[in-house]
Amino acid sequence: MAIEILGADQYRSKAYEQASLILALATSRVGIESRLHHLAERQDEQLADLLHNFAYHTRKCFELASRIGFDQSKLYDRGIRAHKGVEGSEHEEEEQDVSIAFVLGRLIHSDFLKIHRDIEMAEGPVGSETARPWGFSVRSDRDEGGVYHFIFIEFLLEAFLPLHDQVATLISKKRAAATNGA
Secondary structure, X not given: OHHHHHHHHHHHHHHHHXXXXXXXXXXXXXEOOOHHHHHHHHHHHHHHHHXXXXXXXXXXXXXXXXXXXXXXXXXXXXXXXXXXXXXXXXXXXXXXXXXXXXXXXXXXXXXXXXXXXXXXXXXXXXXXXXXXXXXXXXXXXXXXXXXXXXXXXXXXXXXXXXXXHHHHHHHHHHHHHHHHHO
């Protein structure tokens, strides 16, 4: 049991760290006319890498935590607002609610991942607009040809945090029980 607790905690810690970095990149704003705007493309590449790593570490954390009593059925609760679209289609994207398990699976098995930036108009002179990453489109080997899912980064992180906290609490209780029983 101690190995399962340690493993779940290590993956939990990594996933939490990556969620923090995803939030930092997703809330950064780069001026479109700024010389630093060229770094935005690299930030998007880093964000894509972080999303893949976050998905892997989060799913592994939940799998290991289930061995010590975590109820994985919570992973299938639909609560992340997303949009489903088809490349090249003139039809509007279909709004859908998906589970964190759905999003993690799509990221882990992704064939395509694109970060989307939102342009925000700023007070001040023309050219002071900023862009920040706010969502991503993902397609995996589980999707029909051309189908993609647009996910809001904020909604993914909001779905992750309560589950993370439940695992952290479970790990603390299991460690305390192991210590008291030793």
